[in-house]
Amino acid sequence: MRIHSAAIVYFDAVRRAGSIREAARRLNVASSAVNRQIVKLEAEIGAPLFERLPAGLKLTAAGEAIARHALVVLQDLERARSDIEGLRGARAGHIAVSTVEGVCGALLPEVIGTLRARAPRVTIAVSTMGSFAIPDAIAAGDADVGVAFALRRAPELRQVAVSRFKLGAIVPPDHPLASRRTVSLAACLDHPIILATPELSINQLLGPALARLPRSFEPCVTASSIELMRELAERGAGIAFQTRIGLERQLADGRLVHVPLDNGGPVWSDLGVYVRAGRSLPAVLDLFLQILAGALAAREQLENARG
Template sequence: MELNQLRGFCALARERSFSKAASRLSLTQPAISLQIKALEDELGETLFERHRKAVRLTPAGEVLYQHVHAILASLEEAKSEIAGLQQLLGGHLAVGTSDTICTYILPEIIRKFRSQYPAVRVDIRNNKSSLILQMVLDNEVDFGLATLPLAHPQVSTDVVHSCRDILICPCDHPLSRKRRVSLVQISPYPLLVFPAGSTSRGLLETAFRQADLPMQVAMNLSSVEIIKRFVEIGLGVSIVPHVAVTEEERAGRLAAIPIRDLPPREIGLVERRSKRRSAAATAFLKLLRGHVEQADVAD
């Protein structure tokens, strides 16, 4: 077996399409087909069931994938560690994170990290928290930073920061003069929220359900920035992390009111249990923890 054949096999197993696997590896479809045929000939087993629109692993293919996936992940870790030996914290760092964390928490940390370790190539991949979990499982990132809870037997999670969600509303809204509000007071007003299925939406639905209150969803929006703009022009109110609205609050464009009966949102580190943390990842997380500790003191 050759490494290129194993990489082609894993890509096809993930993508379930010869064309997509070829595109992922910057190869041609015939090249992927030859790699798979060579593996099947060597093993004497069919590894994929071919269908018109997709391919699927056979039982033999499933067994091979479990082992090859772990082998390739170990090789990537070895390459990263060797690169770190060649040059202080050289190499590559990939972080999976949500839009909110990427926009409002990470910029200053990334600036400091790039200043201290310019040789490290940093790759930030932002997505929904549930998809960040899959990135971690697929070894596409060194670790994830996402809203908890996220649970999977192959990953560990560790709370690195707790942030408060607050109500935002136009400055002339009836709730804007309140020093603090409750979910009972918020419930009658139309809410601008993240789409169903997101971790943030799930936490909000749980809080209203536990309070035995209806949640009046006026609109589903996929970005905090869009939510803030729509609230500003009077299309509804919303509940977002306080860290996301400091500029608007300071400029008087939005009212930001603490919510007394809403628990803090937990931001967590998500890692594969079997993955060894690289030197670059360790240095980044040290900066992250120092930054959030300072923020907690300031609060």
């Protein structure tokens, strides 16, 4: 459905691609056609929309303003398309998800499976990244929904759902700490430590507690991959720190043990679901969010039942 000016569609494609040639390739049109629309739009506005740099195109201040308008227009068009499909008795559309790696183990496959069973014509694109990169993906329109740990409230985001999970040490079942109900960070430092890099929320949660410890330490491994840290912990290479989210299979199979941290009380990590503030949601996105929120709430209930 292209009921809006081609200039808006082409401008948004150039903004995302960073070049006219790449935008034309994605749109399957000639570069000259894209360039013509950008030049026309700049003439109508009376200001350049892009800076032409050796590394590619960068939005000017006027371009930033038009980008915000284009994002609202195109996302509202997607909602209208979804509503029209709903009137025809069909659930169709596309959902782009930016998420932390941990939820890809069990939570997100469960949610996508439920959605596809109820709306088989919906397509989904999933990209993984650190929690702190997700707000930018939503604000830029690269993601319809973000799933992230420990995000601070921001005016450009609306929190749709949130659940709390305990951060814990993950170790193999034969590890000396595996039999404990809880464990302190100080006790963990008697063993090799695997630490998340700063772009992961785990690092931010543990940072203040680690800084208060009376002795310094050097992690045996630092990593930005949740999967790598889990695998290393399972092999006995060191203690990693994660919530139970993403460890469901390993915990059920007895390959790992999750021992909640006690730092004068549990160390909680909030797992939230976010969309752009002020956006009217397409029906299929709203359905996806309902399923996701329900799956999160069920897992939080299990977490609380463990005590």
